[in-house]
Every structure is written in structure tokens, then in C-alpha cells.
Amino acid sequence: MTLPFILFFVLALTAIGGALLLILAREPIHSALSLILVMMSLAGLYLMLGAEFVAAVQIIVYAGAIMVLFVFVIMLLNAGVEERTEYSKIAKYVGIPLGLLLLLDLAHGMAHSLMGRAPANGAGSANVMVSTRDLSLQLFQKYLFPFEATSILILIAILGALVLAKRDE
Amino acid sequence: MEFVTQHAVLVVSLVKIVILLFLTLTTLAYLTWFERKVVAHIQSRWGPYYVGAHGLLQPLADGLKFLFKEDVTPPGADKFLYIFAPFLALSLALTTIALIPFGPATITILGQPTQLIVADVNIGLMFVFAITSIGVYGVALAGWSSNSKYPLLGGLRSSAQMISYEVALTLSVVGVVLLAGTLNFNEMVSDQVGYYRYFPFIPRWHLFPQIIGFLCYFTSAIAETNRVPFDLPEAETELVAGFHTEYSSFKFAMFFMAEYANMLTVSFLATILFLGGWLSPFPESWTFLQYLPAVVLLGLGVYLAYDAVMGATGIGRIQLIVITCGALVLGVLCLLPAVIPIIQGPFWFLLKVGGLLFFYVWTRGTLPRFRYDQLMSLGWKLLLPVSLANLVGTALWIIFPLFVKHG
Amino acid sequence: MSVVPVSYYLVLSAILFGLGVVAFVFKRNIITILMAIELMLNAVNLAFVAFARAWAQLDGLVFVFFVIVVAAAEAAVGLAIVIRIYQNRQTLNIERVNLLKF
Numbered sequence: 001m002t003l004p005f006i007l008f009f010v011l012a013l014t015a016i017g018g019a020l021l022l023i024l025a026r027e028p029i030h031s032a033l034s035l036i037l038v039m040m041s042l043a044g045l046y047l048m049l050g051a052e053f054v055a056a057v058q059i060i061v062y063a064g065a066i067m068v069l070f071v072f073v074i075m076l077l078n079a080g081v082e083e084r085t086e087y088s089k090i091a092k093y094v095g096i097p098l099g100l101l102l103l104l105d106l107a108h109g110m111a112h113s114l115m116g117r118a119p120a121n122g123a124g125s126a127n128v129m130v131s132t133r134d135l136s137l138q139l140f141q142k143y144l145f146p147f148e149a150t151s152i153l154i155l156i157a158i159l160g161a162l163v164l165a166k167r168d169e
Numbered sequence: 170m171e172f173v174t175q176h177a178v179l180v181v182s183l184v185k186i187v188i189l190l191f192l193t194l195t196t197l198a199y200l201t202w203f204e205r206k207v208v209a210h211i212q213s214r215w216g217p218y219y220v221g222a223h224g225l226l227q228p229l230a231d232g233l234k235f236l237f238k239e240d241v242t243p244p245g246a247d248k249f250l251y252i253f254a255p256f257l258a259l260s261l262a263l264t265t266i267a268l269i270p271f272g273p274a275t276i277t278i279l280g281q282p283t284q285l286i287v288a289d290v291n292i293g294l295m296f297v298f299a300i301t302s303i304g305v306y307g308v309a310l311a312g313w314s315s316n317s318k319y320p321l322l323g324g325l326r327s328s329a330q331m332i333s334y335e336v337a338l339t340l341s342v343v344g345v346v347l348l349a350g351t352l353n354f355n356e357m358v359s360d361q362v363g364y365y366r367y368f369p370f371i372p373r374w375h376l377f378p379q380i381i382g383f384l385c386y387f388t389s390a391i392a393e394t395n396r397v398p399f400d401l402p403e404a405e406t407e408l409v410a411g412f413h414t415e416y417s418s419f420k421f422a423m424f425f426m427a428e429y430a431n432m433l434t435v436s437f438l439a440t441i442l443f444l445g446g447w448l449s450p451f452p453e454s455w456t457f458l459q460y461l462p463a464v465v466l467l468g469l470g471v472y473l474a475y476d477a478v479m480g481a482t483g484i485g486r487i488q489l490i491v492i493t494c495g496a497l498v499l500g501v502l503c504l505l506p507a508v509i510p511i512i513q514g515p516f517w518f519l520l521k522v523g524g525l526l527f528f529y530v531w532t533r534g535t536l537p538r539f540r541y542d543q544l545m546s547l548g549w550k551l552l553l554p555v556s557l558a559n560l561v562g563t564a565l566w567i568i569f570p571l572f573v574k575h576g
Numbered sequence: 577m578s579v580v581p582v583s584y585y586l587v588l589s590a591i592l593f594g595l596g597v598v599a600f601v602f603k604r605n606i607i608t609i610l611m612a613i614e615l616m617l618n619a620v621n622l623a624f625v626a627f628a629r630a631w632a633q634l635d636g637l638v639f640v641f642f643v644i645v646v647a648a649a650e651a652a653v654g655l656a657i658v659i660r661i662y663q664n665r666q667t668l669n670i671e672r673v674n675l676l677k678f
Contacts, residue, residue, distance in 0.1 A: 008580045019595035019615060023602060028668075029250070029313060031608045033616060036306070038592070042618055043299075043656045045585065049629045053635050056295035058621070059642050064302025064585065065593060066614065068332055071654045073307070075313050075325055090663045095601040103594025107587045129291060130466060130628075130637065138634040150645040153632050157649035164656035168664075 007048060014041040026081050028074045031066060039063045053132045182283045182288075182562030186267065189287060191542030193266055197240070197429045197572035198228035204530045211534035221251020222476070235422040243316055243415045250314035255416065258307025262430035265300045268293045269437045270354050272447045284355075285514065292352040296440060298339060301393070304329045306414050307427065308395075315415040320351055326541065333545060334392040334399075339553035342387035343390040344563040345375045345442045345554075358446035374445040379563070383443045387528075388437040394428060394549065396529065398536040399542055436525040444521045447514035459509050462516040466500030585626035592619035605668050606661065610654045617647045 016036060019032035021034035039062045139147055181348050198309060202224065207491025209216025267287035275282050290296050305328050329555015346352060349360040363373045374381055392399035401411075413424045423431060439447060451458055471494050477489035539547070596616035603609050621640045628636025661673055 003647070004580050008584060011586075015588065016252075016591060016595070019592055019599070022608070022611060023595065023599045026606050029310075031603075031605075031611055033250075033306075033310075035611050036303075038615060039618060042622055045588075045622060048580070048623050051628070051637055051640075052290070052292055053295065054625060054640050056292055056299045057641065057644065058440075059299035060295070061648060062300050062614070064299065064305070064335070065332065066648055068305050068309070068328060069544055069651055069655055070607060071309050071313075071612060072325070072332075075328075075657060076307065077659070077668065078321075079651065087577060095598075099594060099601060102597055106590035107592060109590075112599045112638050115655050119371065123615060128604050130634065132292060136636055137636050142635075143638050143642075146642060150642055153649050155647060155654045155665055158613070161652040161656040164660050 005047065010136075011041040011044045014038075015045070029071065032070050032074060035070075036067050039067070040126070050129050052129050052136055077095050129135070177279065177281045179327065180558075181278050184218065184278050185283070185287050189266065190263065193263060193430070193433070194426075196433065197426050198232065198348040200429045200498070200526065201231065201425075201431070203526070204533070208534045209497065209532045211531070213349070214346070214545050222480075222489045229526050231565060232422070235419050237458055238418040240418040240420065241415070245316040246415070247316065252309050254311035255420040255427070256315060258304065259302045259423040259430070261300055262427040262434065262497065265297050265434045266437070267428070268297055269434075269441070270358070270446070272511070273355075273358075274511040274514055276511055280452040285511075286355070288355070289355060292347065292436075293354045294342070294352045294357075294442075297434070298335075299433070301431070304336060304427075304431065305335075306509075307424075308482045309418065311424070312412040317413075317415050319414045320412050326486060327395055329397070330399065330548075331393055333548045334389040334552070336568050337385060337390040337548055337556055338393055340391065340553065340560060341382045341556040342442060343560050344382040346381050347560075347563050348375055348378065354441050354446070358441060358513065359446065361445040361448060364452075372448065372450050374443055374448075376443040376445075376565075378561070379443060381555060382563075383439070385552050385559065386443070387553055388441060389548070390439065391529070391532065394431040394435055394546070396428075396432065398539050399544055401541055402564055420472055432526065432529055433522070436522045436529070439525055440518060440521045440575065444525075447518040449513070449517050458542040459502065459513060462505035462512050463500045465516075466496050466503060470494075470500055471497035582626050582630040586623055589619045589623040589626065592616075592622065606670050606673070607655070607668060608657050608672060610651065610658070612655075613650065614647060617643055625638055 018034040018037035018041065022031045022038070025031045025034060039058060042054040043058045043063075046052070046058060204354070205227070205236070206216040217227035218229045220226040235376070241250065268290060270284065270286040272285040274285060276285065308331065309324050309328040312320045312322075312327070313323070345357070349357045349359070351357055361372070361374050365373055365377075367370050371377060391397075395401075409461060416424060449458065473489050473493040477486050477493060496522055502508055586636060593616050599612035600609055601617060605610060617651050621643055622641070624636040624640050626636075628634060658668070662668060665673060667673070
């Protein structure tokens with residue numbers, strides 16, 4: 001076990017533990033916090049993969065903005081303990097096996113794909129960080145049109161949220 | 170010993186972290202003293218006076234008081250989150266300081282040459298923003314977990330305020346990033362070396378081309394740290410004490426320290442981004458200025474010695490004599506040829522940071538509190554558009570420069 | 577120094593995605609269901625970054641940004657809908673918001 005492996009397993013177990021907590025927690029705010037835990041450990045994994053800018057953006061946007069919004073809404077609605085209703089039997093008897101099947105299939109497929117055998121360092125050496133300059137060149141040259149399109153998407157989302165959340169006069 | 174030589178980088182980092190943590194916590198304690206003293210003098214009072222000479226032992230007394238107070242947990246509180254929130258707030262506030270460079274010099278710890286920075290990250294600015302953006306949770310969770318309506322309202326208010334102003338804060342800094350062309354703090358400071366070609370007495374700090382950005386930054390920084398005039402989350406006339414109403418004892422002290430640590434971080438950041446970091450405002454040819462740190466410390470020592478002899482009595486006098494000796498020894502140390510190049514950077518850096526902190530306290534002593542809707546409209550309708558316009562202006566300036574950049 | 581193979585990251589991504597699906601199906605609180613969607617998007621992001629690393633191409637990282645933007649938009653609109661539902665029906669339980677259910 002070398003240091004990268006230990007780091008990977010610590011982060012990976014934290015992420016999986018957080019995801020399990022998300023499912024098991026009964027208070028929505030605990031679910032939100034465990035999801036933040038997942039996001040933080042994923043940011044750590046991005047750092048290990050050399051994508052430091054993405055790691056920072058992951059924390060700033062996901063943990064620092066989107067999840068704050070979730071926590072804010074939970075606080076605003078004062079959402080208490082989740083009700084356990086047994087309305088949907090289908091979810092229980094079909095959902096669990098199908099979910100597990102999907103999980104296994106995905107894990108199997110990804111582990112055994114041709115790609116999966118390549119080491120994580122690919123072409124570069126072990127500790128090369130992707131430079132922000134290269135990333136932004138890619139974003140603003142090759143993907144300029146999708147980038148501009150997302151800005152329109154965001155605008156529409158803002159308007160939609162505004163219209164939906166506005167009280168009736 | 171073998172472990173030390175094998176993991177030298179790790180050990181040196183640990184040593185630096187311990188030193189920095191000690192210095193930061195002491196500074197935080199004395200920041201409260203500084204603030205109380207300055208506000209008191211603004212309001213024609215004396216401020217802390219009884220505990221030690223000039224009230225210098227007041228932080229210690231406060232700390233002891235916090236430790237011995239009863240630690241109350243309200244019934245129905247979410248136990249885990251209630252304890253977790255102050256820890257989160259304080260640890261995140263302290264983490265950012267690890268990313269701050271204090272000077273250009275290279276020092277040697279345990280035979281390892283190392284910089285005056287704990288973690289020199291390629292995209293330091295992004296990481297500082299990442300860590301501060303999570304700081305909202307400390308406040309929000311404290312408000313939620315107290316199971317009480319004033320903290321909940323306070324927590325809601327402050328999380329809304331902090332998200333709103335974070336946008337303006339980030340955008341106001343992008344202009345500087347464009348000018349410097351980097352997100353690394355060290356490179357950002359070295360981008361500000363030198364003087365303007367047409368105004369050879371003005372240093373090339375980003376403050377001057379980015380004056381609008383600086384004003385936006387500092388306004389939103391005050392709001393982001395929940396300080397007067399934007400301290401709505403803890404407006405005592407409306408909300409008792411906001412999100413930390415239910416907190417007592419050391420948990421309250423942790424929120425208190427987190428607030429001051431955030432002030433410190435924000436001032437560090439402002440100094441690096443806009444005020445040239447550790448650079449001296451005077452030309453390098455003025456070599457006599459390298460004795461300035463020593464002169465300041467020795468002057469302080471002489472003043473305190475005078476005060477100890479003429480003013481103070483009893484324990485205060487002993488205390489003043491001790492501090493005098495400390496200041497004099499440090500002052501003499503700063504005269505050593507080996508220390509002079511190391512001390513220059515931190516001296517100017519901390520001087521600028523001190524100025525900004527004074528400004529912080531000054532606004533607190535001067536301005537009344539905003540109303541909540543005024544606060545929100547200021548953030549969204551004034552600071553955000555202005556910092557966006559500043560950003561567009563800076564981008565245009567870089568594409569079509571009227572002056573040649575390098576003089 | 578040895579390096580963690582990409583397949584490890586991909587397996588982790590698959591596990592997280594699966595857990596996201598499980599959470600999506602099982603949770604009864606609308607807000608938590610939205611969080612499950614975020615979890616799945618995060619798992620996909622991890623796969624994107626891992627592939628970007630393996631092929632030494634930046635396109636994967638750029639796609640992560642787009643995914644994050646879509647996630648932000650989705651969260652904003654989704655939470656606005658949640659607030660609306662709460663105003664109209666005083667519940668966050670998805671089982672009680674069943675007028676369209678067959």
C-alpha cells in the first residue's frame with residue numbers, strides 16, 4: 001500500500017459512507033450534510049487525478065452554492081423527519097434488485113472495459129496538474145458555443161425559479 | 170530521526186503549521202483587545218483598562234471566563250450538529266490562512282529550505298474561495314440545530330447574506346486575476362513589482378487600476394464576515410444574537426474567533442490582491458528602510474519602558490517591563506544581517522493588514538446598521554452590476570491598452 | 577510511486593451512481609430525491625474526470641463544468657417547485673403529491 005492508494009481508499013470510503021448516510025438519514029438536513037461529505041471527498045479525488053481547478057469549482061459551486069441552496073430551503077420549510085409511508089410496493093420489490101443489478105453491471109462493465117486497465121497517469125507522469133490556462137483555452141475555443149448555450153440555460157433557470165417561487169398577488 | 174529525514178517536507182510543513190497556528194490564535198485574541206480599544210477611543214471611552222496594563226491581559230481573562238462558563242445545550246437541539254457547527258466555522262476560518270504567503274524570503278527549518286507559506290497552491294485564490302464558501306454552513310447549521318426561533322431566523326438571514334455577497338466578492342476579484350494572469354498568490358504579488366511609467370512614484374499595485382474592484386471587494390468582504398454595518402445576522406435589537414443566541418461557553422468563543430479569523434483572512438486577501446502583498450511602497454534604492462522593523466520595535470520598547478516607569482503600578486508595571494524586554498530583544502534581532510532580508514516581507518505585509526483591520530474597526534465605530542432589504546438591494550443591485558462592469562472594463566483595457574503595460 | 581488505476585475510480589463512480597439510484601427510488605422527501613439526482617451527477621463527473629486523466633484529454637474536464645451548470649440550474653428550478661408544492665399542499669412527502677399518479 002503506497003500513499004496514493006491509502007489516500008484513494010480513505011476518500012472512496014468516505015464518499016461511499018456519505019452516500020449510504022444520505023439514504024439512511026431520516027432528517028433531510030443530515031442527508032444534505034452527508035451529500036456535502038461525498039462532494040468534498042470527490043473534490044479530493046479530483047485533486048488526485050490532477051484536476052485541481054475542477055476540484056476547486058466542485059467545492060465552490062456544488063458544496064458552496066447548490067448545497068447551501070438545499071440547506072436553505074430545508075431551513076425555510078422547516079422540514080422535519082421524513083415520513084415513512086408504504087404506498088409503493090413496486091419500489092421495494094422491484095427497486096432494490098434493479099438498483100443492485102444496475103450497480104453491479106456498471107461496476108463490472110467499467111472495471112473490465114478496455115479503458116479500465118490503463119493506469120491513471122495515462123500519457124503524463126504521476127503528479128501533473130492540468131493547468132488552468134489549457135483548460136480555459138479548451139473551454140473558450142473548442143467548446144465556446146456550448147459554453148454560451150449554458151449561459152442561456154442558466155438565464156432560463158433563473159427566470160423559471162423566479163416565476164415558480166413568486167407568491168400570487 | 171530517520172522518519173524526519175525521510176519525510177522532511179511533511180515535518181517542515183507540520184512545524185510551519187504549528188508556528189502559524191500559535192501566532193494566528195494569539196493574534197485573534199489580541200484582535201478583540203484592539204477592536205475594543207479602538208472603538209472605545211472613537212466613543213471617547215477608555216476600553217479595557219483594569220486587567221493588566223492597558224488592559225493587555227483582557228483576552229486572557231476573557232478566555233478563562235469562556236472556559237469556566239456553563240456549557241448549555243438547549244433541549245430538542247440536534248446534538249451532533251450543535252457541537253459540529255462551531256468546530257466547522259473555526260476550522261474552516263483557520264484553514265484559509267495556510268494558503269497565504271507572508272513574504273518572498275526562503276528560510277531554513279530543520280535543514281530544509283522553505284518559503285513563508287504553508288501551502289503554495291497553483292490556484293491558491295480558488296482554494297481560498299472554496300474554503301470560505303463552505304464557511305456558510307457553520308452559521309446555517311448553528312441556526313438550524315439550536316431548535317429555537319431567533320437562531321433559525323438569524324441563520325437564514327446570514328446564509329442568504331453570505332451567498333449573495335459571495336457573488337459580488339468573487340466577481341470584484343476577477344479583474345485582478347485578469348491583470349495578473351494567474352491564480353497563484355506568489356505570482357500575483359510579483360506581478361505588482363515596480364512603478365508606473367508615467368507616474369514613477371506610484372507603485373504598480375493593483376489597487377490603482379482596480380480601485381472600483383477594491384471598493385466592491387472590501388464592501389462585500391465586510392458583509393461576508395457579518396460585520397457592522399452588515400451585521401444583520403446578529404442584530405441584537407431584532408434577533409437577540411442571531412445564529413449563536415443559544416451558544417455559550419467555549420462554543421460561543423469559537424464562533425467569535427471564527428469571525429475574527431475571517432476578518433484576518435479577508436484582509437490578507439485584500440493585501441495580496443490589491444495592496445501589493447509584502448512589497449514595500451518605497452523604491453528599493455532606499456536601503457535604510459530595511460532597518461524600519463527594528464526601529465518600530467525599538468521605539469515601541471522605549472515607549473513601553475517610559476510607560477512602565479511613569480504610568481503603571483504593581484502587576485501592570487511588571488507586565489510592561491516584560492513586554493518591553495520582548496520588544497527590545499525582537500528589535501535587536503531585527504538588526505541582525507541574517508534576519509533583515511527575512512523580516513522585510515512580513516513587516517510590510519502585516520503593516521498593510523493592520524491598516525485594513527483598523528479600517529474594519531473604524532467602520533464599526535462609525536456606521537449604523539443597514540436594514541435587511543437595503544442590504545440585499547445593495548448587494549444585488551449595486552455591487553454586482555458595478556463589479557461586472559469593472560470586469561468588462563478590465564477585459565477591454567487588456568485587449569486595447571492605452572498605455573504600454575510595462576514601463 | 578505507484579498510481580491508482582483508472583478502473584478504481586470508475587468502480588467508485590459506478591457504486592456512487594448506484595447508491596444515487598437507490599436513494600432516488602427509496603427516499604420519500606422531495607428535497608432528498610433532488611439530492612439523489614445531485615449524487616448521480618457527481619458520480620458521472622467522477623467518471624468524466626477519470627477518463628480525462630486516462631486519455632490525457634481536457635474534454636472530460638470541460639464536460640464536468642457543463643454538468644455542474646446543469647446541476648445548478650436543475651437545483652434552482654427544482655427547489656422552486658418544492659417551495660411551490662409545500663405552499664400548496666403543506667407536505668414534502670412525494671407520496672402525498674399524487675394527483676397525476678395512475
